[in-house]
Amino acid sequence: MSVRKYKIHVPATTANVGPGFDVCGIALSLSLTLDVSIPSDGTGDVNPTIEYSGLDSANVPLSPYKNLLTRVALYVLRANGITAFPRGVHIHAHNEIPFGRGLGSSGAAVIAGVLLGDLLGGFKFPTARLLDYALMVERHPDNVTAALVGGFVGSYLRELSEDDIKAAAVPLAEVLPEFPPDAGPDWGPNPPQAPGGIGHYVRFGWAPEIKAIAVMPRFELATAKSRGVLPETYSRKDMVFNLQRLAVLTTALARSPPDAELIYEAMKDRIHQPYRVPLIPGLQTILSELTYTSHPGLLGICLSGAGPTILALATDNFESIAAEIVRIFKTENIEVDWKVLDVDTKGSWVEEIDA
Ligand SMILES: Nc1ncnc2c1ncn2[C@@H]1O[C@H](COP(=O)(O)OP(=O)(O)O)[C@@H](O)[C@H]1O
Numbered sequence: 478m479s480v481r482k483y484k485i486h487v488p489a490t491t492a493n494v495g496p497g498f499d500v501c502g503i504a505l506s507l508s509l510t511l512d513v514s515i516p517s518d519g520t521g522d523v524n525p526t527i528e529y530s531g532l533d534s535a536n537v538p539l540s541p542y543k544n545l546l547t548r549v550a551l552y553v554l555r556a557n558g559i560t561a562f563p564r565g566v567h568i569h570a571h572n573e574i575p576f577g578r579g580l581g582s583s584g585a586a587v588i589a590g591v592l593l594g595d596l597l598g599g600f601k602f603p604t605a606r607l608l609d610y611a612l613m614v615e616r617h618p619d620n621v622t623a624a625l626v627g628g629f630v631g632s633y634l635r636e637l638s639e640d641d642i643k644a645a646a647v648p649l650a651e652v653l654p655e656f657p658p659d660a661g662p663d664w665g666p667n668p669p670q671a672p673g674g675i676g677h678y679v680r681f682g683w684a685p686e687i688k689a690i691a692v693m694p695r696f697e698l699a700t701a702k703s704r705g706v707l708p709e710t711y712s713r714k715d716m717v718f719n720l721q722r723l724a725v726l727t728t729a730l731a732r733s734p735p736d737a738e739l740i741y742e743a744m745k746d747r748i749h750q751p752y753r754v755p756l757i758p759g760l761q762t763i764l765s766e767l768t769y770t771s772h773p774g775l776l777g778i779c780l781s782g783a784g785p786t787i788l789a790l791a792t793d794n795f796e797s798i799a800a801e802i803v804r805i806f807k808t809e810n811i812e813v814d815w816k817v818l819d820v821d822t823k824g825s826w827v828e829e830i831d832a
């Protein structure tokens with residue numbers, strides 16, 4: 478039996494980068510990789526088989542109607558009139574991105590699922606269309622855009638026409654239904670088609686000497702919970718505070734050599750971090766005690782995505798910067814892991830593997 482084999486590679490991300498709440502994301506050098514095999518002769522099980530290796534894989538559902546990767550792939554297929562997976566598909570997911578830590582594990586899974594759906598349906602969608610499908614699931618563009626295109630990225634959601642607003646406003650449960658245990662390929666109505674051109678982005682420059690220190694507490698904080706503590710409205714003062722910093726930050730991080738004083742202040746935020754402090758013991762102390770003067774080499778420090786990971790951008794002294802963050806978390810009885818990561822400039826890619 479001949480089998481076509483593919484590899485799908487998607488990077489981790491750090492979203493927000495201080496003042497860029499729901500706007501900015503950076504792709505980082507940890508990845509989710511799928512090895513996908515598809516029999517060419519259409520034989521095999523009607524349902525894909527899934528296996529995992531790597532981080533946090535013990536509790537991932539392996540039913541293709543429960544697993545996030547395959548549910549997203551099925552959404553892309555069904556939105557385009559294909560109601561079932563091709564027969565005999567096997568997926569091996571290898572994961573390096575810790576779940577629920579603010580390093581974009583779900584964004585990476587959504588992008589991997591969109592690319593999987595595109596591959597299985599043979600659609601060959603352009604990047605902008607892949608992003609539309611991802612945004613119908615994830616709904617904030619910062620981490621999925623960076624995971625898809627790589628690098629340091631800013632993005633916005635287009636103001637939609639009335640019809641498109643209706644199509645994009647369908648409840649997530651309709652886009653990604655929780656399939657019942659006995660669901661088969663023909664279960665339920667097909668989901669709505671995604672409006673076109675929902676997300677738009679630009680890639681900023683990045684000074685090559687800047688690396689990302691990710692200090693990852695050993696507890697999960699669901700993004701939904703961390704978004705749940707944010708207010709609906711903000712004062713003009715706080716919005717202006719963030720806008721001023723964001724405008725400076727996007728160019729400052731591209732300049733070589735980086736200006737630590739400028740970046741440190743430009744990475745401050747008033748629209749998400751202060752509200753998330755109660756969910757992450759030690760966050761307030763970390764944000765106020767580590768500075769570019771107390772720790773030479775440090776450029777700026779913020780929450781990574783929705784947390785609880787801390788992102789410190791630095792050019793030097795990675796170990797001592799990480800050690801201080803580790804120490805502060807320890808005073809709160811929180812164990813952590815830490816890594817120095819590079820910026821991934823390639824984004825997501827799909828490769829056919831020779832048999
Ligand atoms: N590779 C994956 N395969 C299946 N599900 C995943 C994968 N990665 C993440 N998830 C799901 O996404 C959840 C984490 O999402 P979220 O709370 O948004 O945190 P994060 O900040 O890591 O994106 C996990 O608990 C899991 O349910």
Ligand SMILES: N[C@@H](CCOP(=O)(O)O)C(=O)O
Nearest residue numbers: 492499579580581700782783
């Ligand atoms: N802008 C979002 C980003 C969430 O990123 P994640 O990696 O924590 O899923 C937010 O801050 O809620």
